[in-house]
Amino acid sequence: MELFEAIRTRRSIRKYLEKPVEEEKLQAVLEAVRLAPSWANMQCWRLIVVTDKEVRAKISDLSYVESYFSPKGYKANPSKKALAEAPVLIVLCAEPSQSGSLWGQSYYLVDAGIAAQSMMLAARGQGLGSVFVGVYDEVKVKGVLRIPQNVRVVGLFPLGYPADEAKSGPGRKPIEEICFREMWKA
Numbered sequence: 033m034e035l036f037e038a039i040r041t042r043r044s045i046r047k048y049l050e051k052p053v054e055e056e057k058l059q060a061v062l063e064a065v066r067l068a069p070s071w072a073n074m075q076c077w078r079l080i081v082v083t084d085k086e087v088r089a090k091i092s093d094l095s096y097v098e099s100y101f102s103p104k105g106y107k108a109n110p111s112k113k114a115l116a117e118a119p120v121l122i123v124l125c126a127e128p129s130q131s132g133s134l135w136g137q138s139y140y141l142v143d144a145g146i147a148a149q150s151m152m153l154a155a156r157g158q159g160l161g162s163v164f165v166g167v168y169d170e171v172k173v174k175g176v177l178r179i180p181q182n183v184r185v186v187g188l189f190p191l192g193y194p195a196d197e198a199k200s201g202p203g204r205k206p207i208e209e210i211c212f213r214e215m216w217k218a
């Protein structure tokens with residue numbers, strides 16, 4: 033698939049077929065992370081690929097954070113089922129000390145964010161789907177996966193074949209609202 037076509041048609045996928053992900057396709061998705069740019073090329077990301085059904089179910093159960101979802105009236109993370117049902121779950125971690133920090137901005141999240149988009153586009157380009165899941169009980173997820181204290185969990189990514197053809201999804205702000213020419217426009 034042509035790159036811009038993948039960018040344009042990528043959607044958050046929350047329903048998956050049971051069909052397993054071929055190892056070559058999984059490797060290509062992981063390779064997309066490996067090749068991503070990062071602060072001083074420090075490559076602070078670490079990935080855990082989870083295929084064990086019970087572990088996926090445990091992590092899915094940890095995707096509700098009451099303080100975040102309750103005020104919005106949500107009873108579950110919209111991706112709860114996706115986390116349990118997609119045949120592969122990629123846990124994207126990062127070691128903050130292995131990235132930059134300047135003027136109060138922590139770049140490990142930027143490094144991981146770039147890697148995440150590369151990963152999702154690589155998935156899309158191969159007919160796979162994913163979704164960035166950023167809401168979960170990090171302490172408990174770390175406990176389940178034995179992730180050390182100095183490492184942060186940045187996102188959970190179900191990976192698999194989409195059950196439906198991707199719909200158009202939520203809209204975006206017009207370009208004039210997000211991009212100014214020459215100077216900030218109030």
Ligand SMILES: Cc1cc2nc3c(=O)[nH]c(=O)nc-3n(C[C@H](O)[C@H](O)[C@H](O)COP(=O)(O)O)c2cc1C
Pocket residue numbers: 042043044045109110111163164165166167168201202
């Ligand atoms: C940092 C981040 C965290 C997100 N967390 C969640 C989440 O916890 N649950 C979920 O269902 N979707 C989550 N999403 C997906 C967004 O809701 C989705 O990307 C957005 O609505 C745009 O839809 P699209 O991806 O289909 O274009 C997250 C996305 C990002 C980038």
